[in-house]
Amino acid sequence: MAGIYIHIPYCKQACHYCDFHFSTYLRTKPDLVDAICKEIRLQKSYLSGEPIKTIYFGGGTPSLLSSYELEKILNTITENFSVSKNPEVTLEANPDDLSEENLYTFKSRGINRLSIGIQSFNDNFLHLFNRAHTSQMATKAVSKAKNVGFDNISVDLIFGVPNQTLQQFQKDLEKIIALDTQHISIYGLTIEENTTFGKWKKTNKIQPIDEEVAASQFELIMDVLASSGFHQYEISNFSKPGFESQHNSSYWKGEQYLGLGPGAHSFNGNSRQFNIRNNSKYIKAIDDGQIPCNVELLTNNQKLNEYILTKIRTAKGISLKEIKDRFNFDFAGNYTDKISLYKNQGLIELSEYLMLTREGKLVADSITENFIVD
Incomplete structure (x- = not known):
């Protein structure tokens, strides 16, 4: 869908x-x-x-x-x-x-x-x-x-x-x-x-x-x-x-979507595209049969980071199994020290999912930054 x-x-x-x-x-x-x-x-x-x-x-x-x-x-x-x-x-x-x-x-x-x-x-x-x-x-x-x-x-x-x-x-x-x-x-x-x-x-x-x-x-x-x-x-x-x-x-959830109009973004699973943020230039390009956008092909790490950035904000959190299966990345293994630190501070919970606690939601952005994959 x-x-x-x-x-x-x-x-x-x-x-x-x-x-x-x-x-x-x-x-x-x-x-x-x-x-x-x-x-x-x-x-x-x-x-x-x-x-x-x-x-x-x-x-x-x-x-x-x-x-x-x-x-x-x-x-x-x-x-x-x-x-x-x-x-x-x-x-x-x-x-x-x-x-x-x-x-x-x-x-x-x-x-x-x-x-x-x-x-x-x-x-x-x-x-x-x-x-x-x-x-x-x-x-x-x-x-x-x-x-x-x-x-x-x-x-x-x-x-x-x-x-x-x-x-x-x-x-x-x-x-x-x-x-x-x-x-x-x-x-x-x-x-x-x-x-x-x-x-x-x-x-x-x-x-x-x-x-x-x-x-x-x-x-x-x-x-x-x-x-x-x-x-x-x-x-x-x-x-x-x-x-x-x-x-x-x-x-x-990382599902596909099409963005229409000037400034709109689209995602098809493998790339993102960004329409021009200018109404007149958008109208002219479309009238000429062209879509005025920049396209960015996503690497595996970029897709993984998108997953982390979005999923960590949800109530369910990050699925460690899904990260392993979809991106071939051992999240817990690569972030053992950071996970231990945040758990001890009461900012995250860890089971099959990594979830922000109530206190973690107050500093969600700083936690997320430390889980971004280079």
Whole structure:
């Protein structure tokens, strides 16, 4: 089974923390949708006939797509790929786009999972982020989606915001749990260099939150969501039973996927390719019948590192047997000292799988770096 990701690189306005590829110039959107449909046809052999079990509209802001544009892309996918009977079809959406009319349109076009970018319930922080919605709009958006009939809703929240106290974040958690959605994704704020926040950091307009405060917020996340019936199946992702994101889970399982649109990435098991991050150049190349991408053939060690980087973040962890069988690598034998150190520190557990403990999840990145194979 395989997945398809469609990158819609348009936003009404730029979030101050965002480092993804997007544009606020919406006039080229119809031409880009046409180009995506052409890329679908050009790429129809990329997944070697694997059935498509997930389709994911990401961005950018996919909820800016019109009914016609959404239908056109989905129809082109079904015309060129073998889509499974009941695929998971996710649309990322901003609360300010979720009118009842739009929600009915999304549902009628086959969207069966919404990922709503709430980010915060604190209007001061939403203003800092340069988000277009308010806390009240976010709450109403989820309520409207439920009334329309969506029963698989994910919401995003950000922690580790500059000057955010533990008490302020606890209020965010309480409000997001009260929404009673099936899935919650919670990400620590990273200040990237080429963003507004990155520029503000250089001039001391903002500074990253203290690491101990951010760690306390993350511990609070794990405690509160566990007591509310959510399973932490990946470090940043929590779900009610049976509502794990199938699409994102396929990434962590190393399954094939095709990325469409400017800035999208693809993986077919042996190579990765990366589409150009420029809307006009992407459109022109596709119109000329060319896919504007860089292709990277993966070595065995690169494939192994991809496995380690993704699997260690999941609840199940790294399978030592799978690493041996797939990559001919004795993980425990090569990392005896590091494994012993982390076990003694209470950061990992080891059986047939190597798993991060609760304490290990707080320093997951540094642990992972020490398990990368040269």
